[in-house]
Amino acid sequence: MALNLKLHTQPEVPLEADCICPDKLQSLENNEISSLILFHGNRQVQLGDFFDCNGTFDGEIVIDGDLSNVKHIGATMSFGKITVEGNVGLHAGAAMRGGEITIEGSSSGWLGPEMIGGRITVKGDAGHMTGSGYRGSEIGMQGGEIIVHGNVKNETGHAMRRGLIVVGGNSGDFTGVNMHAGTIIILGQMGMRTGAGMKRGSIISFNQAALLPTFSRNCEYHPSFIKFYFKYLEEIGFKIDPSHLNSTFERWSGDSIELNRGEILLSMSKK
Amino acid sequence: MKIKSTEIIDTFAEAFKMYGSRIIITAETKEWAMAAAQSITGFATSVIGCKCEAGIETEIPANASPDLRPGVSVLLFAMDSESLGKRLMERIGQCVMTCPSTACYNGIDQGNEITVGGQLRYFGDGFQISKKIAEKQLWRIPVMDGEFLVDDIFKTKEAVGGGNILILGKDQNTTLKAAKSAVKAMREIPNIILPFPNGVVRSGSKVGSKYKALIASTNDAYCPTLSSIVEKTEISKGINSVLEIVIDGLTLNAVEEAMYIGINASIKPGIKKISAGNYGGGLGQYQIQLHKLLERNN
Numbered sequence: 001m002a003l004n005l006k007l008h009t010q011p012e013v014p015l016e017a018d019c020i021c022p023d024k025l026q027s028l029e030n031n032e033i034s035s036l037i038l039f040h041g042n043r044q045v046q047l048g049d050f051f052d053c054n055g056t057f058d059g060e061i062v063i064d065g066d067l068s069n070v071k072h073i074g075a076t077m078s079f080g081k082i083t084v085e086g087n088v089g090l091h092a093g094a095a096m097r098g099g100e101i102t103i104e105g106s107s108s109g110w111l112g113p114e115m116i117g118g119r120i121t122v123k124g125d126a127g128h129m130t131g132s133g134y135r136g137s138e139i140g141m142q143g144g145e146i147i148v149h150g151n152v153k154n155e156t157g158h159a160m161r162r163g164l165i166v167v168g169g170n171s172g173d174f175t176g177v178n179m180h181a182g183t184i185i186i187l188g189q190m191g192m193r194t195g196a197g198m199k200r201g202s203i204i205s206f207n208q209a210a211l212l213p214t215f216s217r218n219c220e221y222h223p224s225f226i227k228f229y230f231k232y233l234e235e236i237g238f239k240i241d242p243s244h245l246n247s248t249f250e251r252w253s254g255d256s257i258e259l260n261r262g263e264i265l266l267s268m269s270k271k
Numbered sequence: 272m273k274i275k276s277t278e279i280i281d282t283f284a285e286a287f288k289m290y291g292s293r294i295i296i297t298a299e300t301k302e303w304a305m306a307a308a309q310s311i312t313g314f315a316t317s318v319i320g321c322k323c324e325a326g327i328e329t330e331i332p333a334n335a336s337p338d339l340r341p342g343v344s345v346l347l348f349a350m351d352s353e354s355l356g357k358r359l360m361e362r363i364g365q366c367v368m369t370c371p372s373t374a375c376y377n378g379i380d381q382g383n384e385i386t387v388g389g390q391l392r393y394f395g396d397g398f399q400i401s402k403k404i405a406e407k408q409l410w411r412i413p414v415m416d417g418e419f420l421v422d423d424i425f426k427t428k429e430a431v432g433g434g435n436i437l438i439l440g441k442d443q444n445t446t447l448k449a450a451k452s453a454v455k456a457m458r459e460i461p462n463i464i465l466p467f468p469n470g471v472v473r474s475g476s477k478v479g480s481k482y483k484a485l486i487a488s489t490n491d492a493y494c495p496t497l498s499s500i501v502e503k504t505e506i507s508k509g510i511n512s513v514l515e516i517v518i519d520g521l522t523l524n525a526v527e528e529a530m531y532i533g534i535n536a537s538i539k540p541g542i543k544k545i546s547a548g549n550y551g552g553g554l555g556q557y558q559i560q561l562h563k564l565l566e567r568n569n
Contacts, residue, residue, distance in 0.1 A: 223411075224374050224420050225338075225420050227340075230339070231337075232404050261398075
């Protein structure tokens with residue numbers, strides 16, 4: 001049986017809830033969980049001041065309510081599962097190492113920053129800096145997967161080094177900025193300056209995009225590795241229009257102000 | 272034991288412990304996948320002279336292949352895992368990577384790990400790209416028609432080589448027909464290959480030779496042209512042709528099943544005897560008794 005947390009009082013200012021993490025709850029009784037300390041703004045409060053706690057922790061935590069103002073849920077988690085029935089606030093899954101977070105609603109910014117492993121699935125949209133490095137960090141996401149069914153905003157995958165980010169809708173500007181490696185797949189439209197400063201890595205889009213002049217076009221071809229992503233995403237419940245299956249892609253190399261070993265693959269099916 | 276008019280000799284096939292791997296080759300069309308499969312399985316009839324034994328296991332439809340393109344499954348066998356790793360490297364590098372539009376994947380879930388893509392990647396001269404999807408790591412090596420996609424790791428497992436049946440017939444034509452129908456039936460069995468041309472070998476061998484440099488020589492006991500001059504012959508009156516079908520398999524069960532199917536399919540008018548090759552039981556780890564095999568399955 002899962003541990004159920006129900007938000008009974010909406011926080012007036014952001015609630016720092018990094019204790020809502022399987023690693024930190026696994027050996028606690030419900031009364032101990034309710035007594036865990038959180039920061040409400042700059043004041044210490046107990047988890048029970050905002051959440052009703054029911055059920056038993058068996059590796060899964062189900063959180064009910066609009067958590068748009070609750071930050072750091074699942075931060076640093078290494079195992080287990082968190083399901084958020086509504087929206088979630090900033091920094092969900094920050095530096096996550098394993099396990100799974102499913103957000104039925106949308107996520108604010110900084111989703112899965114500097115993530116190392118595990119999977120975050122967002123059924124709605126996500127904000128700015130999804131799967132990014134924190135300001136000042138040279139390296140962002142180092143592993144794991146972020147699957148967003150809706151749209152994301154700017155700087156998705158900033159300084160990403162490994163892992164996979166998939167966006168079912170559109171992405172904002174600077175997708176994959178300063179990327180070191182890894183894979184970003186955008187099914188919708190991408191904003192401006194995609195891949196700016198990228199060294200290596202792959203950005204794959206099923207639409208055309210205006211690219212920076214520091215990217216050079218190589219060829220049109222059928223990269224068969226993309227089919228592995230298709231199969232894998234289908235296995236984890238993310239559907240892609242099968243008409244994309246045999247798409248021809250334009251391959252662009254960049255960013256030439258860096259190593260020039262990154263690639264942007266643009267499907268030609270909607271050209 | 273007799274089945275119809277064919278005598279089943281009370282003997283056994285002496286099979287050996289080998290190491291096997293499964294290689295999945297895909298391409299834009301079935302023809303290109305098959306071209307690579309035929310190339311990688313070329314000159315791989317016997318470990319005695321070819322360092323490995325290989326054959327095509329089956330065709331794979333696009334909807335069941337790793338990258339949703341038409342594919343062919345190939346099995347490769349060698350006497351030890353290290354040697355098999357070398358053969359995989361050589362053959363995938365020279366026969367699959369060179370073939371237009373192909374990709375190459377490991378087809379065994381568990382076993383010893385051999386780094387293949389992780390070595391072939393150097394052909395990319397620094398332009399190669401690694402992709403990790405879930406637990407699978409692939410290498411994308413740039414080539415002149417696009418990219419060669421290859422698994423980082425291929426796996427090898429203990430396997431069984433040298434399962435065999437001998438078909439002794441009244442003449443070459445009759446024996447060839449029987450062997451052909453046996454091969455057709457045996458090729459339906461998964462996890463096995465028949466490494467010789469069209470699945471059949473006529474130059475069965477015995478251990479040793481009068482020439483010191485040779486480790487194997489013609490199996491004179493089964494040569495019809497020598498039946499009256501050798502010390503021991505298996506050629507009795509009315510037998511004028513002998514063909515052998517050798518089976519390598521990923522499991523002993525698969526080899527036994529193929530032998531059973533092959534024996535039954537080769538029983539036809541004019542086939543006098545079905546036997547099996549062995550070395551007295553002193554060399555191979557497995558003895559597959561023909562009578563027991565038939566009794567167990569009947």
